[in-house]
Amino acid sequence: MRAICQAIAAAATIDLTTHINPDADGIASMLALAAALRTGDRRVRCWSPSPVPARYAFLPGASAIAVAADADRIHRLPPCDLLIACDCADAGRLGALAARRRGRLVNLDHHSSNDRFGDLNLVDPRSACTAMIVERLLRALGRPLTPVTATLLYAGLVYDTGRFQHANTDAAAFRCAARLAAAGVEVAWVNRQLSGSLDEHDLALQAAGLARLVRDRTEPRLAGIALSAADIAAAGGPPEDWGDLVELPRSLRGVALAYLLREGRGPDGRPVVRCSLRSDPPVAVGPVAAQFGGGGHVQAAGCTIMADLATARRRLLPLLRAALR
Numbered sequence: 001m002r003a004i005c006q007a008i009a010a011a012a013t014i015d016l017t018t019h020i021n022p023d024a025d026g027i028a029s030m031l032a033l034a035a036a037l038r039t040g041d042r043r044v045r046c047w048s049p050s051p052v053p054a055r056y057a058f059l060p061g062a063s064a065i066a067v068a069a070d071a072d073r074i075h076r077l078p079p080c081d082l083l084i085a086c087d088c089a090d091a092g093r094l095g096a097l098a099a100r101r102r103g104r105l106v107n108l109d110h111h112s113s114n115d116r117f118g119d120l121n122l123v124d125p126r127s128a129c130t131a132m133i134v135e136r137l138l139r140a141l142g143r144p145l146t147p148v149t150a151t152l153l154y155a156g157l158v159y160d161t162g163r164f165q166h167a168n169t170d171a172a173a174f175r176c177a178a179r180l181a182a183a184g185v186e187v188a189w190v191n192r193q194l195s196g197s198l199d200e201h202d203l204a205l206q207a208a209g210l211a212r213l214v215r216d217r218t219e220p221r222l223a224g225i226a227l228s229a230a231d232i233a234a235a236g237g238p239p240e241d242w243g244d245l246v247e248l249p250r251s252l253r254g255v256a257l258a259y260l261l262r263e264g265r266g267p268d269g270r271p272v273v274r275c276s277l278r279s280d281p282p283v284a285v286g287p288v289a290a291q292f293g294g295g296g297h298v299q300a301a302g303c304t305i306m307a308d309l310a311t312a313r314r315r316l317l318p319l320l321r322a323a324l325r
Ligand code: 5GP
Pocket: 019, 089, 090, 093, 111, 113, 275, 276, 277, 293, 294, 295, 296, 297, 300, 301, 302, 303, 304
């Protein structure tokens, strides 16, 4: 923490980023930290390695995030003193921003799979979200919360705890929520923005998911949704982000492990399957995602399987059944 505060104090140009397919925790953590670091004539810039979903446009400052997909173009920029990664578990999650020339790389994160890829690392898997780590960092920097930074951090906290329902919701998360609320968050407004942001296309995908929802025949505690490329095309194509569709199979009584698989095409045109995995403690899905080169948290993880949907299912389902034993 001290080393990171010193590095920030000494930096005249700071770039921040979050992970590919960014979520509310990553985006809000980055924006809150950026707002607090914009002092004097320091130049602070926010990046995302892939487009920011429209549903997060309500986050103050989101419209100023630059989207960078091209590593060559990123590499040609003049170097910044500090690049701060928010909510990224490994350097691969930085996408094109991994090519950003910089003095030092700071890694702020809470994923248990985080491999400490930064020159300076503030990684706390016990923290419910990266927003809570940023809240601590702001305190260490002596930067008081404002209504804007508190609103951002609160959005990250609500999102990553699943509205204070996931296994990561603990006393520290509630204490942090209280500090943020006291700093001027319009709690109901934030919740409304986060939960009331679906469009008709998202709902069509939910209908397709509902039609494909199955409970496993041999393991009743396992349920999931597998959407083929044709299913997704029939529902109007992939969404900007898949949100919490995986919560649908998870909401079935008796289910302790839920999955969402969606088939797409990789850059080489070959089929790939993105997987979202969720479980109830003590069941762990993080290690299963790691077996496919993915990661995340113990009870919420994701990975990409380089195969078509049928093959991906055949490889993944036995491992999910084993995780329940
Ligand atoms: P989701 O299922 O919502 O995409 O992701 C669940 C959690 O796992 C999130 O914290 C996300 O950052 C992480 N995650 C998802 N996919 C990957 C991946 O391919 N690699 C790593 N390292 N983490 C992932």
